[in-house]
Amino acid sequence: MTKPNNTIYSQFALVYDLMGADDHSRAMIDYTDSIMSKFHIQSTKRSQPMRGLDLCCGTGTAIELLSERGFAMSGLDQSATMLAMAARKLKGKRIPLYQKTLPKFKLRKTGASSRQASFDFITSFYDSLNYMKTEKQLGYAFQAVGDHLVDNGWFIFDMNTPEALKTVWSANVYADARDEIAWIWRNEYHAKTKSATLRTTFFTKKGTSWERFDETHIEFGYSNTVIRKLLKSAGFKIHGLFKCFTFRPADRETYRICVVAQKR
Ligand SMILES: C[S@@+](CC[C@H](N)C(=O)[O-])C[C@H]1O[C@@H](n2cnc3c(N)ncnc32)[C@H](O)[C@@H]1O
Incomplete structure (x- = not known):
């Protein structure tokens, strides 16, 4: 019998890794390694790991791989089932996972403090930001990312193009x-x-x-021009808008872009 479900990633979450959809995270983390070394993204405080947030973290594969690299990670997703899968994968790692829905979100620090959480870098992989329905929503999401980054903090994300x-x-x-x-x-x-x-x-x-x-x-697909404009008005400097998995500039024929931006 058909189970109708209009909530995205409620049941899909249960089979996401099984069908190999998390392979993209593995490829993106290898690529993120090279992005970090190319742009010298590293902790400014020697004794402290960089704090990262994976936006729309899904089943938590990217978080797992980034924490293995020594980053202090957190995750956010709208889907309770995705977060449950992530929590299972990350068991014992004490990684804060937030159930929030983009575009506008506010994260508080865990524990007694009620201060807003801030991060040295924020990632968002796969088609997550393509779920923003309008330019306005995508702009709000970029602003919320900026609000949660420290000054000079980094934002690395990939997206499907309209092409x-x-x-x-x-x-x-x-x-x-x-x-x-x-x-x-x-x-x-x-x-x-x-x-x-x-x-x-x-x-x-x-x-x-x-x-x-x-x-x-x-x-929803957004042109490179729109993405640049929205990032700039959210206070970001764009270091690269690449053909994903390369450091070549994206063009009109590119299917997937990766953006490396820094809060200014
Ligand atoms: C294609 S999956 C990508 C998951 C993960 N980043 C990866 O690379 O495997 C898209 C994710 O975005 C989340 N998502 C979609 N729209 C969202 C929204 N408005 N707010 C928060 N999360 C959202 C979904 O729940 C899903 O986990």
Whole structure:
């Protein structure tokens, strides 16, 4: 029987790692290593690890890898199920995980202090920021990121471009099957809003039968010009807007960008 669910990443969260969606985090962390060394992103206080926040952290893979590198990490996501998966992965690591919804968010320090939490760097990987529905929302999200960074703090994120949504997400169907899970994704691109709808259907094995669930996701694409403009008005200096996984400037044909920006 179909289980209708309009809350994104409620059930998808349960199969996210199983279908290998967390592989992107691994690739992004290797790339983040090179970004950090290229831009000399390092702690200014020798005895203290840099504090990082992974925005829209999903199942926590990036947090796990960044904490293995010695960073004091926190995570934020809107999905309770994603956060539960992350908490399980990060068990015993004392990593604060916040359930908050972008674009506007406010994080308080954990413990007795009621002061706003601040970080040396904030990351956001995969298509997370493509869930912002309007330019205004994306701008608010950038401002909230800026509010939670120390002066000169870094913001590193990747996003799908409108070109990716138009090409990869146009009238395409993707399907795959593993031993315990199978899925069908039907995509549709809407030129007017530079958005793409992804209708997902998953089947997961339960004993000898299969259970089905559906989720509908909508992603929005933003041009490099808009991203630059919004970051600048949120007080960021842009060090690079790259073709993701390279240090070559993104162009109109790029499918995925990675931005390295610094709060000024
Ligand atoms: C494609 S997943 C990426 C997860 C993780 N960053 C990764 O690289 O695997 C997108 C994530 O963004 C979160 N998300 C989407 N819209 C959000 C919003 N408005 N506020 C907070 N989190 C959001 C989802 O719950 C989901 O965990």
